[in-house]
Amino acid sequence: MRALRGRGGRAHLIGVTGPPGSGKSTLCDKLIAALRKRGARVGVLAVDPSSPFTGGAILGDRLRMQSHATDEGVFIRSLASRGRLGGLSRATQAAARALDAAGYDFVLIETVGVGQSEVDIVKIADTVVLVSVPGLGDDIQVIKAGVMEIGDVFVVNKADRDGADRVVRELRSMLEMAATLRRNAVPASVDTLAGRTSALSAGKSGAAGFGAAKPGAVSGPGMTAPRPAREWSAEELAHHLTENANSVTVANDAELPPILKTVAETGEGVEELVEAVLAHRAGLAAAGLLEARRLEGIRAEMRSLIAFRLLDALEGGEGRAREDALAKAVLAGEEDVYGAAEALFAALSKGGRT
Amino acid sequence: MDRKIRVLVAKPGLDGHDRGAKVIARALRDDGMEVIYTGLRQTPEQIVQAAIQEDVDVVALSILSGAHNHLFPRVTELLKEKGAEDVLVIGGGVIPEADYGFLMSKGIAAVFGPGTPTKATIDFIREHVRQK
Ligand SMILES: Nc1nc2c(ncn2[C@@H]2O[C@H](COP(=O)(O)OP(=O)(O)O)[C@@H](O)[C@H]2O)c(=O)[nH]1
Ligand SMILES: [Mg+2]
Numbered sequence: 001m002r003a004l005r006g007r008g009g010r011a012h013l014i015g016v017t018g019p020p021g022s023g024k025s026t027l028c029d030k031l032i033a034a035l036r037k038r039g040a041r042v043g044v045l046a047v048d049p050s051s052p053f054t055g056g057a058i059l060g061d062r063l064r065m066q067s068h069a070t071d072e073g074v075f076i077r078s079l080a081s082r083g084r085l086g087g088l089s090r091a092t093q094a095a096a097r098a099l100d101a102a103g104y105d106f107v108l109i110e111t112v113g114v115g116q117s118e119v120d121i122v123k124i125a126d127t128v129v130l131v132s133v134p135g136l137g138d139d140i141q142v143i144k145a146g147v148m149e150i151g152d153v154f155v156v157n158k159a160d161r162d163g164a165d166r167v168v169r170e171l172r173s174m175l176e177m178a179a180t181l182r183r184n185a186v187p188a189s190v191d192t193l194a195g196r197t198s199a200l201s202a203g204k205s206g207a208a209g210f211g212a213a214k215p216g217a218v219s220g221p222g223m224t225a226p227r228p229a230r231e232w233s234a235e236e237l238a239h240h241l242t243e244n245a246n247s248v249t250v251a252n253d254a255e256l257p258p259i260l261k262t263v264a265e266t267g268e269g270v271e272e273l274v275e276a277v278l279a280h281r282a283g284l285a286a287a288g289l290l291e292a293r294r295l296e297g298i299r300a301e302m303r304s305l306i307a308f309r310l311l312d313a314l315e316g317g318e319g320r321a322r323e324d325a326l327a328k329a330v331l332a333g334e335e336d337v338y339g340a341a342e343a344l345f346a347a348l349s350k351g352g353r354t
Numbered sequence: 355m356d357r358k359i360r361v362l363v364a365k366p367g368l369d370g371h372d373r374g375a376k377v378i379a380r381a382l383r384d385d386g387m388e389v390i391y392t393g394l395r396q397t398p399e400q401i402v403q404a405a406i407q408e409d410v411d412v413v414a415l416s417i418l419s420g421a422h423n424h425l426f427p428r429v430t431e432l433l434k435e436k437g438a439e440d441v442l443v444i445g446g447g448v449i450p451e452a453d454y455g456f457l458m459s460k461g462i463a464a465v466f467g468p469g470t471p472t473k474a475t476i477d478f479i480r481e482h483v484r485q486k
Contacts, residue, residue, distance in 0.1 A: 062391075078408060
């Protein structure tokens with residue numbers, strides 16, 4: 001990995017996430033074609049969950065991208081997400097770096113988004129495409145505020161099916177609510193999100209209309225805490241908005257991330273999707289946010305590596321024995337859990353495992 | 355990190371049945387391997403490109419159409435061309451025993467006829483794969 005240092009940071013990393021079966025792989029297939037048409041070289045990392053029991057996996061995403069199988073400008077690698085923390089395994093991050101170093105202009109990262117893994121993808125992707133589909137039941141799959149917030153571009157795929165417009169409307173009202181909330185009385189920690197959305201509008205309409213988030217405005221402490229300390233539920237959002245009805249400024253269109261309808265199977269809407277992704281990238285770059293976002297990604301990666309190291313140390317024989325002893329002490333009331341954790345941490349960091 | 359054995363399960367040729375390939379794919383998965391499944395009607399070029407990009411240890415070819423004497427050697431040949439001759443290539447499907455010798459002379463490590471228990475294939479892979 002060390003040999004790769006230096007070249008990195010040129011590829012644009014696009015995360016494609018959403019529920020199983022929503023058409024992510026089919027969409028990637030069409031995205032590859034659209035990007036190739038523009039002369040770009042495209043790497044793809046397709047991450048599928050592995051069986052929790054055997055660790056084995058059947059990786060089938062590649063099947064949908066076979067039309068590019070012998071194109072030398074396309075490199076597809078399937079990965080099983082056997083990482084312990086979230087769906088995006090360590091291997092994905094390493095592979096993304098390697099593709100970047102090998103000179104690919106875009107790297108698509110397909111992951112099944114079910115909860116935490118969606119949030120993980122954002123750590124390394126420059127642009128996150130959140131895919132939803134009609135027909136997955138009433139409470140749409142992406143409605144959780146914490147998941148919505150990682151999307152930079154929203155796609156409603158399978159738009160050939162009934163109900164696509166309804167999903168678009170639902171997404172829209174969720175995003176409006178979130179943006180309105182951000183504008184009004186949300187703690188500073190949400191700066192980054194505001195910055196990201198504004199960067200989008202900058203991409204959409206040139207630098208004009210680029211309001212609240214000047215580069216300087218987002219380089220503050222907010223950058224180190226890219227997620228709100230806590231996720232707001234839809235009810236809380238609604239409540240907050242009614243409470244503050246008088247002072248609320250409603251978010252305008254330019255502040256909302258784009259919501260696009262696609263039919264991945266036919267390629268309908270894919271050109272627009274590429275445009276939206278490129279606009280997002282341009283917006284990030286114009287606002288000087290690309291680097292900030294990548295720095296945040298690197299910080300997050302270092303943290304997860306440290307977490308892995310600590311967990312490894314804990315699971316090793318001696319760490320385990322210490323942990324057991326301390327847990328017993330807590331249970332017996334001889335020690336409180338904070339003190340025990342403190343002692344364990346101190347022991348681990350002194351352990352100096354290499 | 356423990357590296358799982360990675361296997362590309364591919365179906366060259368024009369026949370339209372992949373039940374056998376899917377059975378072996380699931381058996382390998384259940385044995386803890388990572389299986390890349392690329393579906394029906396793959397050309398040797400597609401198979402080899404996938405094998406290289408996916409950095410697999412094994413290519414398992416399954417065929418029913420009778421073109422094995424042409425397609426299997428083409429796969430080993432292309433792998434060699436790309437400097438990937440260390441990949442273990444095995445074959446299965448409907449292949450007359452009379453052809454086994456020829457295929458093995460072309461670098462196919464083993465041929466598993468219809469009705470071979472999946473366990474035999476798994477054991478063979480575990481025994482012969484060159485761990486990277
Ligand atoms: N009707 C319809 N089906 C689609 C569309 N896009 C993908 N599919 C189908 O949905 C299924 C799942 O697609 P896939 O790309 O594997 O989804 P993934 O699990 O999200 O990667 C496949 O059978 C696709 O052919 C679409 O736009 N419309
Ligand atoms: Mg997929």
